[in-house]
Amino acid sequence: MNRRPTIIDVAHTAGVSKSTVSLVLQNSGLVKEETRVQVKQAMLDIGYVYNRNAANMRSSNAGLIGLVINDLRNPFFTEFATSVQMALSDRGYATVLANTDEDPAVQAQVVTAMIEHGVSALVISPAYGDEEATFGPLIRAGIPAMQVLRKVDARTGDFPFAAPDYPTGSRLAAGHLLATGARRIAFIGGVAGRAVARERMSGYLAALADARIEPVIIPGRASREFGRETARILAQNHPDVDAAICFNDLVALGVLSGFAELGRPVGPSFRLVGFDDIEECAQAYPALSSVRCNIAGFGKSIAATILSWLEDGRAPAPETLTDVDLVIRASSA
Amino acid sequence: MNRRPTIIDVAHTAGVSKSTVSLVLQNSGLVKEETRVQVKQAMLDIGYVYNRNAANMRSSNAGLIGLVINDLRNPFFTEFATSVQMALSDRGYATVLANTDEDPAVQAQVVTAMIEHGVSALVISPAYGDEEATFGPLIRAGIPAMQVLRKVDARTGDFPFAAPDYPTGSRLAAGHLLATGARRIAFIGGVAGRAVARERMSGYLAALADARIEPVIIPGRASREFGRETARILAQNHPDVDAAICFNDLVALGVLSGFAELGRPVGPSFRLVGFDDIEECAQAYPALSSVRCNIAGFGKSIAATILSWLEDGRAPAPETLTDVDLVIRASSA
């Protein structure tokens, strides 16, 4: 485990100055082809590896992007994080990732750590609570940062927001259920009062208002477990409910599981629609209808957006909503 | 977006030299309490943030750990990666994460990038193929690196390996199924010839050999989709099979879904056991028995192991197998 070779070592073995080596490293056109080849060979010979941190001290752009996620174990966020990371990697950037588990204190800590590590930009799907502790340092550090999927800090000028168009999603879902004859449609899951819950519910509320139908709202955690419990509650307390839209697919999959447990079928007699369209929807039985957020595509576009901000200084619009559509499968057909 | 303040700025406003500021930063006992307080206050006043990269140039330990995962979308790996990252974060380390999607070329590229970024150590759940392209650079860079969950490079001296004790897991599962009266037990999923598949199958093969029962092996991708297809194949071609152990929980959950689709019950008439015990097992219907690998605990222990190697120079044993046990639920009760 010797000292790592530096450009000086490369320069010596190639018989040039270290400036020349540096220019080769940057693919500068100023270096004669012959010299370039010699230098490259020298690098291979002595096993040189580039030290980006040293380079950053003089120039800037560390080639490191921070990605902060409120709930990485949820497949929706996993899919998002993975697609962002891989798109960044394609563009030559490394990703520093942290899961905050919905804890704003953890979030503030990891964001600070990322700033110290010199991330050039940051993408955050934030936890709710104490915005200042995480967004304050970001403002002071002056690094480009986007909030995605959830709008927690109102300063969308400083922290542009992007998310799938949830309201349209739930309107599509509600419209579909009404069109197939459902008359008593519940909305299941989502913590009351939170922005995401409000948004994911708004199209549903609007569609029901148009149809002069009373909503049935059963708020709760966005988990399989809650969905499963709710299946029981529906059977006991809401026999009239003939369809449901869920806050997300996990809840819907839980409902599916709960119905199976109760021996009640999901389909024409009880139509169910999830939200997000994670991969599992197509594999469930019955296959689960869902509002497709195209989260992989969303992740890719976020990667492109943050890099365009970083590299070309093109700040994103304060708010961007991306298209969603409805995928109808057996659970609501 | 001004220039970020440096220790020189802090020194000026606190009226001390920059060495003193540096000592304060390192919580050195050499600095008088009064001075320390002044310096701290100056930092707050001017919004100083520590530049770890600059610090690393002189000392070492960048406080950055690389984490490379072959399939981050698989909840088993998500759970692992998340628990490693959070444990590292607790110890003050940031995590650079990359998903390789089972592509050894991508893997070689991201590992090189991580080395360039100066990660102090690396944990890798490797993709199969072209070990040299990823492990060669790691050797040359001389940074501590562990392979986990899969042993791809045979040099376990350089790259210590750790994983749950898969053979014992499948032996437990097979023993349980035999004890409940199953006589024709299939092993479903796992790519033929791969080390993980062999290990996860070995206890099953041993238990069946002891009982003088012929194995039924149905290799395939480790996905829900494959599990679902296999349910159909079992019904058509293997009517005698009365139990199955799956390569992982995703396959088992797919089988569950496929059986539901076919209207065949899972339970006493057909016993099913998964592998890994991801969270979803308890929420499925029927609840899925599984070999518990305690992946969250495993992740934590890996974080501790790599840090102890890095900080105290205690290299891990070449091979470590962690305990597994069997969780029996409705699917095999």
Place this chain on the structure above:
DNA sequence: CTGAAAGCGCTTACAG
């Protein structure tokens, strides 16, 4: 307990 100086591995003008 605190300060002045050198150095970590690069890049960046500036000469030549």
Place this chain on the structure above:
DNA sequence: CTGAAAGCGCTTACAG
């Protein structure tokens, strides 16, 4: 096209 020198923001001996 290539080299010598300064500097990025820290830490680390070394004096005092």
